[in-house]
Amino acid sequence: MRLLFMFHLFSDFKHHAYEISVKDQPHPTVFFAKSAEDKANWMAVLTALHYRSTLERMLDTILTDEEKKQPLRLPSKEQYRFAEEDSEDNIVFEDCQTSNGIQVIRGGSLLKLIERLTYHTYANPSFVRTFLTTYRSFCKPQELLELLIERFEIPDPPMTEEDESALRRGVSLVREDLKKFRKEYAQPVQLRVLNVFRHWVDQHFYDFERHPELLERLMEFIDNVKGKAMRKWVESIKKIVQRRSLTGSTEQLEITFDQTPPQTEHYLAKSSDEFDLMTLHPVEIARQLTLLEFDLFRAVKPSELVGCVWTKKDKYILSPNLLKMIQQTTNLTLWLEKCIVCAENIEERVAVVSRIIEILMVFQELNNFNGVLEIVSAVNSAPVHRLEHTFMEVNPKKTLRLALDEAKELSEDHLKKYQEKLRSINPPCVPFFGMYLTNILHIEEGNPDFLRDGIINFSKRRKVAEITGEIQQYQNQPYCLTVEVEIRNFFEALRPREDMSIEDFNDFLFYKSLAIEPRNCKQPPKFPRKSEFPLRSPGIKTSRNLSISGPSKSHPVALSSEPKSFNFQKIQEDETVTSPKAGTPPAPPTPTSPTATSPFAEVFAPVMIDTSSARASAASSSVTDEELKPPPVPPRKPKSSQSDVAPTPTSPLLSNVPPIPPRDNLNRPPVPPRVNVNGAMVTPQVPPRTYKQHYKHQHHAPPPS
Amino acid sequence: MAAGGTGSAKSFNFKVVLLGEGAVGKTSVVLRYVENKFNEKHISTLQASFLTKKLNIGGKRVNLAIWDTAGQERFHALGPIYYRDSNGAILVYDITDEDSFQKVKNWVKELRKMLGNDIALCIAGNKIDLEKERHVPVADAESYAASVGAKHFHTTAKLNKGIEEMFLDLSKRMIERQSEDTHKSTTTSRSNRTKTVTIVDDEPEQPSGGGCCGSS
Numbered sequence: 001m002r003l004l005f006m007f008h009l010f011s012d013f014k015h016h017a018y019e020i021s022v023k024d025q026p027h028p029t030v031f032f033a034k035s036a037e038d039k040a041n042w043m044a045v046l047t048a049l050h051y052r053s054t055l056e057r058m059l060d061t062i063l064t065d066e067e068k069k070q071p072l073r074l075p076s077k078e079q080y081r082f083a084e085e086d087s088e089d090n091i092v093f094e095d096c097q098t099s100n101g102i103q104v105i106r107g108g109s110l111l112k113l114i115e116r117l118t119y120h121t122y123a124n125p126s127f128v129r130t131f132l133t134t135y136r137s138f139c140k141p142q143e144l145l146e147l148l149i150e151r152f153e154i155p156d157p158p159m160t161e162e163d164e165s166a167l168r169r170g171v172s173l174v175r176e177d178l179k180k181f182r183k184e185y186a187q188p189v190q191l192r193v194l195n196v197f198r199h200w201v202d203q204h205f206y207d208f209e210r211h212p213e214l215l216e217r218l219m220e221f222i223d224n225v226k227g228k229a230m231r232k233w234v235e236s237i238k239k240i241v242q243r244r245s246l247t248g249s250t251e252q253l254e255i256t257f258d259q260t261p262p263q264t265e266h267y268l269a270k271s272s273d274e275f276d277l278m279t280l281h282p283v284e285i286a287r288q289l290t291l292l293e294f295d296l297f298r299a300v301k302p303s304e305l306v307g308c309v310w311t312k313k314d315k316y317i318l319s320p321n322l323l324k325m326i327q328q329t330t331n332l333t334l335w336l337e338k339c340i341v342c343a344e345n346i347e348e349r350v351a352v353v354s355r356i357i358e359i360l361m362v363f364q365e366l367n368n369f370n371g372v373l374e375i376v377s378a379v380n381s382a383p384v385h386r387l388e389h390t391f392m393e394v395n396p397k398k399t400l401r402l403a404l405d406e407a408k409e410l411s412e413d414h415l416k417k418y419q420e421k422l423r424s425i426n427p428p429c430v431p432f433f434g435m436y437l438t439n440i441l442h443i444e445e446g447n448p449d450f451l452r453d454g455i456i457n458f459s460k461r462r463k464v465a466e467i468t469g470e471i472q473q474y475q476n477q478p479y480c481l482t483v484e485v486e487i488r489n490f491f492e493a494l495r496p497r498e499d500m501s502i503e504d505f506n507d508f509l510f511y512k513s514l515a516i517e518p519r520n521c522k523q524p525p526k527f528p529r530k531s532e533f534p535l536r537s538p539g540i541k542t543s544r545n546l547s548i549s550g551p552s553k554s555h556p557v558a559l560s561s562e563p564k565s566f567n568f569q570k571i572q573e574d575e576t577v578t579s580p581k582a583g584t585p586p587a588p589p590t591p592t593s594p595t596a597t598s599p600f601a602e603v604f605a606p607v608m609i610d611t612s613s614a615r616a617s618a619a620s621s622s623v624t625d626e627e628l629k630p631p632p633v634p635p636r637k638p639k640s641s642q643s644d645v646a647p648t649p650t651s652p653l654l655s656n657v658p659p660i661p662p663r664d665n666l667n668r669p670p671v672p673p674r675v676n677v678n679g680a681m682v683t684p685q686v687p688p689r690t691y692k693q694h695y696k697h698q699h700h701a702p703p704p705s
Numbered sequence: 706m707a708a709g710g711t712g713s714a715k716s717f718n719f720k721v722v723l724l725g726e727g728a729v730g731k732t733s734v735v736l737r738y739v740e741n742k743f744n745e746k747h748i749s750t751l752q753a754s755f756l757t758k759k760l761n762i763g764g765k766r767v768n769l770a771i772w773d774t775a776g777q778e779r780f781h782a783l784g785p786i787y788y789r790d791s792n793g794a795i796l797v798y799d800i801t802d803e804d805s806f807q808k809v810k811n812w813v814k815e816l817r818k819m820l821g822n823d824i825a826l827c828i829a830g831n832k833i834d835l836e837k838e839r840h841v842p843v844a845d846a847e848s849y850a851a852s853v854g855a856k857h858f859h860t861t862a863k864l865n866k867g868i869e870e871m872f873l874d875l876s877k878r879m880i881e882r883q884s885e886d887t888h889k890s891t892t893t894s895r896s897n898r899t900k901t902v903t904i905v906d907d908e909p910e911q912p913s914g915g916g917c918c919g920s921s
Contacts, residue, residue, distance in 0.1 A: 380785035
């Protein structure tokens with residue numbers, strides 16, 4: 001608002017009136033306040049508003065002068081390697097900045113990257129996340145730990161010549177520069193180093209599991225950390241280490257939902273020795289497989305993907321969970337193929353294929369894309385695809401045929417439809433991992449590790465981290481379904497090949513296929529049924545059991561869309577010890593459109609996670625990143641952002657008065673030209689006090705920590 | 706989707722899939738071909754696992770949609786979703802790695818079972834810049850390729866040899882097949898044909914070599 005106005009005080013105090021006239025407008029507006037006090041308040045605020053920009057400029061000037069008198073002096077780079085100045089030879093930035101004005105690093109020397117990881121003027125949580133996710137591709141954990149310790153051990157800058165001569169003259173000396181250095185450099189840097197440690201043990205504890213000596217070294221170091229503020233961090237790190245050592249980094253959190261999971265569907269199998277494709281309820285098969293596949297999907301860590309370690313020699317050490325997930329997928333597909341070709345009797349085979357397609361439909365309903373592709377692959381495999389006579393019986397069942405066609409389409413055109421669908425659904429879901437793998441590999445192979453000698457290409461790592469971030473986003477949305485341990489065990493134990501090699505097994509399947517439907521046969525040969533189960537399916541329309549999901553049995557609200565961060569909250573013992581939320585990197589385009597309704601909507605309870613809360617938490621995670629800057633905010637720099645010290649809008653005294661808009665240096669409109677104030681001048685009251693206090697802080701008290 | 710190849714006289718759309726063991730250099734081959742880059746320059750546009758290349762062969766426009774499966778090798782059983790509807794396949798092995806050549810044989814077997822002779826095959830012995838460490842004899846590889854009706858190429862993405870020729874040859878053969886098809890049955894639409902042909906299962910051509918050195 002750039003209204004230029006003047007205000008007059010009427011001498012008529014009885015009416016508590018005042019007048020505001022806009023410059024160049026003939027008719028002033030007269031306001032009547034309720035009481036003299038009210039009027040005084042209004043006047044105070046108006047005056048404050050009016051003089052504010054002038055006062056702020058004055059303050060900025062004073063602070064700049066102070067700054068000049070006492071520049072921040074650092075140790076020399078010989079004393080402290082991290083004190084080297086930025087130059088083209090050691091750090092490169094992207095052209096763009098983040099929303100909060102932090103420069104985005106394209107690449108840098110390892111020292112520079114570590115300096116920025118623990119920078120003295122600002123915290124950069126997203127950089128910490130990306131760095132800890134990807135650093136193994138350019139630096140060993142041991143090396144990182146030593147560098148962080150070196151970063152922590154900051155020597156004091158040497159005395160200036162002036163100081164030295166003063167000392168020689170015997171003047172007792174207060175080293176102002178040292179004070180400033182400790183407050184504005186050493187302390188924030190050290191706290192940020194501890195913050196990195198904390199994030200490291202919390203999110204990437206496997207580094208310490210794989211290298212026990214790493215943990216020893218870290219504990220030895222933090223045990224020697226001194227200072228009250230620091231100790232809080234140390235305690236927090238220790239607690240995390242303790243917990244992680246007990247539970248391991250693949251900790252399973254119990255998830256609670258605001259809705260009851262649907263009841264287990266039972267069919268023919270009464271005990272685990274009767275479990276099989278045709279004796280378990282198809283809906284339950286699909287649910288249990290989805291839960292199993294989701295858990296395997298969820299266990300895959302970003303570090304298993306960065307640097308394409310799953311394709312490397314020590315893949316079983318570096319990508320254990322990814323390989324487990326892929327193995328399960330392969331096993332399931334092969335098992336399904338085996339179930340089909342081992343059903344020699346044609347009626348039975350038709351029933352088996354139909355049942356598998358029903359499971360496929362439930363997978364679709366559950367957004368289990370991994371499962372959908374497993375089945376599509378099984379049905380399109382060489383031994384199954386050629387079973388013309390079987391499909392001649394299956395295809396007339398319209399629902400099944402349509403479902404199968406729809407699923408096949410997903411993978412066409414380079415999984416185009418799949419990608420569209422993944423973006424359009426609401427999690428929970430089990431994405432197909434293959435796509436991510438190729439994309440990561442392309443980024444890894446298509447971009448150099450170093451921009452030039454010694455300059456690590458960090459932007460490449462960031463691109464990989466974007467993909468792992470998307471994966472994490474989906475990992476954090478759990479299914480509201482109950483694990484049936486015995487059924488899960490059955491599927492986990494599937495070994496369709498037994499001890500056959502994959503090639504022999506494929507041959508076996510194919511010859512089996514040729515036996516049950518020989519080439520160009522007009523009629524498939526007759527085989528007796530070997531099994532006794534009824535071929536009719538129990539169907540996949542289940543009635544959700546309303547009696548238990550009524551409001552009377554209210555369940556705890558879904559705890560968190562982000563189990564890990566919930567976990568993280570527990571150890572947060574006080575507000576001074578805060579750190580960037582252990583959240584996920586920026587969300588992929590949030591899938592918003594609702595799941596299409598379908599006749600099978602009943603097979604599982606609707607999406608359990610309240611999407612609004614999920615979104616809120618996603619939003620808040622970015623806010624908290626901002627708010628929870630771990631180390632103390634370094635003193636304000638003139639002309640830099642001060643939004644976090646915005647003046648308190650109202651004080652009790654001014655309850656009736658409109659709040660003063662917070663000061664916003666970044667977008668401050670140009671200062672309006674001065675206006676003559678006619679009439680009696682009211683002594684300008686200082687606007688709400690934070691301002692002055694803040695100013696005082698700069699000089700007499702350490703910044704709030 | 707139709708398997709590509711719109712029959713209109715001048716323009717062809719083909720889907721080509723790259724298959725082979727992990728780390729044999731599939732991605733390097735595609736990147737070399739599509740972007741002419743091999744780990745030297747900054748590649749900023751990469752994201753999609755499929756890349757396209759436009760060619761002009763004797764006045765005929767050809768669009769190749771190249772699907773790289775690199776990184777997904779361990780999803781053994783998902784083969785069908787990768788090669789479905791492909792007009793051509795490039796099977797890549799690493800000349801220093803015997804096992805990777807064995808994998809190529811398995812892929813050929815599976816492709817022939819599924820797609821019969823409806824797919825044009827190329828076998829690429831990659832990394833010939835490492836000739837000294839060669840473990841797959843040239844003669845073996847070439848005679849195997851001939852026995853299964855595939856063309857064999859010696860390639861290196863690093864030195865950019867053999868790659869251009871390979872894609873060109875594959876494209877030409879795909880055009881031939883396409884033209885033969887349209888000659889044979891002008892009435893049958895392409896998509897119909899794909900559906901019927903995939904059910905044809907000829908005895909997979911199995912040279913004795915393929916079976917006996919087996920899977921160990």
